[in-house]
Amino acid sequence: MAGRMWTLVGLLCMISGGGALAAGPRGGPPSTSDSTRHAAFDRLLEQFVDARGDVDYAALQRQADSVLAPYLQALADTRPSMLDREARLAFWINAYNAYTLKLIVDHYPVASIRDIDGPPGGGTPFERPVGPVADTVRTLDEIEHEIIRERFDEPRIHFALVCAAKSCPRLRREAYTGAQLDAQLDAQARRFLHAAPKNRIPDREGAIALSRILKWYGGDFGPTPAAIQRALAPYFEGSVRDSLAQGAYTVRYRPYDWTLNASSLDRGDGDPERAAGP
Incomplete structure (x- = not known):
């Protein structure tokens, strides 16, 4: 009797999620981990993106059917509503970046994404349908x-x-995942804000020169230039951090370079060692 009881307890534990046969959400098949879900995109980014964050579009175009198309199919088949918040956000960021790559390789060679036509009737390439995500055809703007x-x-x-x-x-050079998302976004923020071609913080005495991204989407960071500076302050040290926290700088915005983020090897205008630099 006791043996049968412990067997029943063990089965109940497995069914409730404590064992290897735990069911996925809503009683479906075992859940796919976030890292497994985006593993194909991980491999693609490692192979075709250099250390500068630029892309070998020519090579990717040649292999798109085998390395990009299967991941896009996985995006189409995934139901992000079944994921937790961080995994959902990672999913949509990866979807945007993956379909941007597809849009470029579908029209490559181009000098800029803005050289690609928008949808019929007018509009930008960001309003052009790019493919299915979560079983619905999307645009990058959507x-x-x-x-x-x-x-x-x-x-x-x-x-x-x-x-x-x-x-x-x-x-x-890696996909975003729910488990790592906060650290990945913090690293991206720090890298972007300290990149001199994009931001100069500080620029000159009493002033900073920011990317136009922070002008276009400034409202996402805060309602005023001072609020934007306070949002950026944690990514700096010392007197610069203090000045940002006080919203003390005069803000100007830099021109935006829409030139394609193609690697030097792709463009044929750089040597391999320099192209792979920091």
Whole structure:
């Protein structure tokens, strides 16, 4: 009798999620881990993105059917509503970046993403349908503005979404995952804000020169230039941090370089060692 009782207890534990046969959400198959879900994108980014965050689009275009298309299919089949908040946000950031790559390789060679036509009837390439995510055909604008910015109160996404331009944040050489998302977004923010071609903090006495991303989406960081500075302060040290925290700087915004974020090897205008530099 006692043996049968312990057997029953063990089975109940496994069914309730304590054993290896734990069911996925809503009684479905075992859950896919976040790292497994984005493993194919991890491999793609490691292979085709250099240490500067630039992309070898020519090589990616040649192999897109085998290395990009399967991941895009996985994005189409995933139901992000089944994921926790961090995993959902990571999913949509990866979807934006992956479909930006697809948009470029589908039209490569181009000098800029803005050289690609928008949808019929007019508009920008960001309004052009790019493919299915979560079983619905999306545009890049929909993913960024109607999903990510609308549903997630997270201004650091502006340091992670990469629209294939030189003035964009650098494309990370790994996929975003829910478990690592906070650390990844913090690293992206620090990297972007300290990149002299994009931001100069400080620029000259009493002034800073910021990326236009912080002008276009300044409201996501705060309602005033002083509030934006306070949002940036944690990524700096010493007197610069203090001045930002006080909103003490005069702010100007830098021109935006829409040149394609193609690697030097892709463009044929750099040597391999320099292209792989920091």
